[in-house]
Amino acid sequence: MAKKLLIKQTRSYISAKPKQKATLRALGLRKIHAERVHDNTAVIRGMVDKVKHMVKVSEINE
Secondary structure: OOEEEEEEEOOOOOOOOHHHHHHHHHOOOOOOOOEEEEEOOHHHHHHHHHOOOOEEEEEEEO
């Protein structure tokens, strides 16, 4: 049973810094309310930590 992360973009990235915009795009988030499922790895956790004020994260079991 591998844990995965459901990442949902909750805020716009219009006024975000360029690195934060790039991080959101790398996560696959392009619009508000967009959701993506990623593996629960240290790399993804680090990316989420950089944009934690713009996303909502929940763990799911698959």
